[in-house]
Every structure is written in C-alpha cells, then in structure tokens.
Amino acid sequence: MKSFKITTLPGDGIGPEVMDAALAVLDLVGNEYGLNFEIKTELAGGASLDQFNEPITDSVLQSCLESDAVLLGAVGGSKWDNLPQEKKPEKGLLKLREVLGLFSNLRPAKIYGPLADASSLKKDVIVGSDVMVVRELTGGIYFGNPRGHNEQEGFNTLRYKKYEVERIAKVAFELARKRNGHVTSVDKANVLDSSQFWRNVVHEVHQDYQDVPLSNMYVDNAAMQLVRDPKQFNVIVTQNMFGDILSDITAMITGSMGMLPSASLGENHAMYEPVHGTAPEIAGQNKANPIAMIGSVAMMLEITLNQTEAAHRLNNAIESVLDNGIRTIDIASSDSIIVTTEEMKDEIIKAFKQTDQSISNSRELVKEKNE
Numbered sequence: 001m002k003s004f005k006i007t008t009l010p011g012d013g014i015g016p017e018v019m020d021a022a023l024a025v026l027d028l029v030g031n032e033y034g035l036n037f038e039i040k041t042e043l044a045g046g047a048s049l050d051q052f053n054e055p056i057t058d059s060v061l062q063s064c065l066e067s068d069a070v071l072l073g074a075v076g077g078s079k080w081d082n083l084p085q086e087k088k089p090e091k092g093l094l095k096l097r098e099v100l101g102l103f104s105n106l107r108p109a110k111i112y113g114p115l116a117d118a119s120s121l122k123k124d125v126i127v128g129s130d131v132m133v134v135r136e137l138t139g140g141i142y143f144g145n146p147r148g149h150n151e152q153e154g155f156n157t158l159r160y161k162k163y164e165v166e167r168i169a170k171v172a173f174e175l176a177r178k179r180n181g182h183v184t185s186v187d188k189a190n191v192l193d194s195s196q197f198w199r200n201v202v203h204e205v206h207q208d209y210q211d212v213p214l215s216n217m218y219v220d221n222a223a224m225q226l227v228r229d230p231k232q233f234n235v236i237v238t239q240n241m242f243g244d245i246l247s248d249i250t251a252m253i254t255g256s257m258g259m260l261p262s263a264s265l266g267e268n269h270a271m272y273e274p275v276h277g278t279a280p281e282i283a284g285q286n287k288a289n290p291i292a293m294i295g296s297v298a299m300m301l302e303i304t305l306n307q308t309e310a311a312h313r314l315n316n317a318i319e320s321v322l323d324n325g326i327r328t329i330d331i332a333s334s335d336s337i338i339v340t341t342e343e344m345k346d347e348i349i350k351a352f353k354q355t356d357q358s359i360s361n362s363r364e365l366v367k368e369k370n371e
C-alpha cells in the first residue's frame with residue numbers, strides 16, 4: 001500500500017472547520033484508491049501563539065519538512081493584530097514558505113460555470129476566462145533586508161537574485177506550455193530597477209521556451225486589464241507582492257475567494273492551502289465554504305501525490321454539486337439550496353462516489369461494446 005505523510009495545520013478562524021472537511025475527503029480517497037495517509041495535525045498561526053507564544057514552532061516545521069505535503073487551513077485574526085511583526089500569526093506562514101523553500105505559488109482562478117453570476121463583473125466579461133497566477137513566494141520585498149521601522153521611518157528592501165527569477169520564470173513557461181497558453185510577465189520596469197532586472201532575466205529564460213508566447217505588462221495596467229478583460233490572460237508570472245495583490249483580483253473574478261485553492265511548491269516540499277483567509281465573523285458556525293480547501297486537496301493529489309484520476313474525480317464532484325444548486329451561504333443566490341460546511345462536504349463525498357459509479361458503468365459499456 002502506498003503511504004504518504006501529510007502534516008495538517010488547521011490554523012485559525014474557519015481553518016479547523018474546512019480542514020475537517022478536507023480530512024474526510026482524504027479519508028475517502030485513501031479508501032477508494034488504497035492509499036495510506038499518515039496524518040499529523042499541528043498548530044500554526046494564532047493557535048500556536050496562544051499555546052507556545054510563537055506563530056510556528058521548530059518541531060512543527062520539522063514535521064512539515066518530513067512530510068510529503070502540508071495542508072494549511074488559514075492563519076490570522078484581529079486578536080493578534082497588535083503584536084510585533086515577528087510575532088504575528090502571518091509570520092508562521094512566511095516561515096513555512098521560507099523553511100520549506102516554497103518559491104512558486106500557483107493560484108488558478110477558474111470560473112465554475114454555475115457560479116458565473118456570483119462575480120461582481122458582468123458574466124460575458126468573465127465566462128471563458130482561466131487565469132493562472134504564478135507568484136514568486138520566497139523573495140522580493142516580503143523577505144528583503146534591511147527592513148524595519150521606528151518613530152521616524154519605515155522601510156523594506158526589494159531585491160531579486162538571478163536564480164530566483166530564473167526558477168520562477170521556468171515554472172511559468174512550463175505551465176503555459178502544458179496549458180497551450182502564453183505568459184504575461186508583470187512588473188514595474190518603468191520605475192523599479194528590480195523590475196527591469198526581472199524583465200531581463202525572464203527574457204533570457206524565454207530563449208529556451210520560444211514556443212511559448214511571452215509579453216510584459218506593468219502591474220498597474222495588469223490590475224486594470226484583469227477586471228476589464230480577464231480572457232486576455234493565461235499564465236501571469238510576477239514577484240511576491242504583485243502576485244499577492246493580483247491574485248486577490250483574479251480570485252474576485254471567479255465570484256468567491258471561498259472557491260480557490262493554491263499550491264506552494266519548492267524543490268523538495270509542497271504546501272496546499274485555500275486562498276481565502278480565516279473569516280473570523282463566521283468561524284465556528286459551520287457556515288464556511290470548504291470548496292477551496294477540498295480543491296487544495298485535489299491539487300495536492302495531482303501535483304505531489306501523482307493521483308491524477310482521484311484529483312479529477314474530486315474536481316468533477318465539486319462541479320456537479322455546484323451544478324445541482326447546492327451552495328454555502330457565501331456563494332448562494334435566491335434559488336440555491338443553502339447548506340452548512342459539513343453538508344457541503346457530505347454532498348461532495350456523495351458526488352465523488354457517484355462519479356465512480358458512472359466511471360465503472362461506462363467502463364462496463366466499453367467492455368460490452370468490445371466483446
């Protein structure tokens with residue numbers, strides 16, 4: 001039996017509830033595909049601060065380093081807002097990215113057909129758009145030194161090394177090639193030296209990917225173009241902070257942050273998490289949308305665990321539940337069937353089992369035909 005070590009970090013707010021849903025799904029996938037998931041659940045973010053006075057402990061980092069993949073719920077909350085930078089829950093997440101070397105962050109913004117009305121943009125603007133943001137995740141202004149603030153000034157450093165730009169550019173070109181798509185490299189080369197450098201390096205790497213069309217766009221224009229006509233984009237590659245901002249915009253194109261999964265990948269490690277935050281206002285009420293978390297499990301199955309069929313079945317299950325008008329409150333419209341977090345999870349599990357049925361039925365048909 002194949003065995004995988006997974007560390008789960010439910011975190012804060014709705015994190016634990018959506019993680020419970022993810023674990024139930026993982027359990028099902030394990031049973032159906034004969035996989036053994038060795039799961040360790042650990043504290044991160046505010047939950048870790050409350051217990052250990054640190055947003056993530058060395059022993060948790062160690063557990064993550066020893067795992068095939070990490071699943072993260074969400075971290076943060078106003079309770080910890082006034083702590084110094086080093087003690088904020090978010091620091092736990094940044095530490096994880098750094099220690100695991102997760103330099104590439106994939107944030108797909110796929111429109112689910114039945115949800116096209118949930119976007120604040122017009123349906124005909126968004127339908128058919130499928131943007132993948134490839135965000136550099138362990139460099140740039142998030143990590144640059146020196147940094148600091150006092151009564152008189154505050155400062156951060158934006159610096160990129162050549163190898164950092166090269167490796168993220170490769171990820172983007174490879175992905176675009178697989179998607180038969182094209183790459184837009186987003187920067188601010190008209191103002192920032194680091195961006196001019198970024199642009200130069202991306203073009204150098206492009207020499208090895210002549211079959212993949214490449215264009216450049218300034219970040220302010222990209223923000224505008226994303227809401228004007230998202231269909232013009234395919235893969236966007238950009239530095240850490242621009243990626244943070246643009247991926248929130250692409251998330252909103254789809255109508256709900258509650259829907260979007262993400263993967264953070266390095267040479268040897270991988271972490272999967274929903275793009276949404278901790279949503280403290282609905283935490284503990286069984287109202288959170290678990291789809292982004294379950295979608296993150298699907299990404300993990302596909303990218304790290306090589307369980308492509310299970311991943312596709314899971315994504316199909318999510319779509320079919322949405323097709324049936326079943327919604328958590330964040331994506332509900334007047335004719336929806338509104339369900340809780342747990343009910344949504346149960347529906348997805350039910351749909352997953354049914355797709356198996358239809359897959360094996362169609363296999364039977366094919367067999368009969370061939371006989």
Ligand code: IPM
Nearest residue numbers: 075076090091093094244275
């Ligand atoms: C994200 C979040 C994080 C980031 C925060 C919580 C540190 O906004 O994953 O997009 O800025 O990277």
Ligand code: MN
Nearest residue numbers: 244245247248
């Ligand atoms: Mn963000």
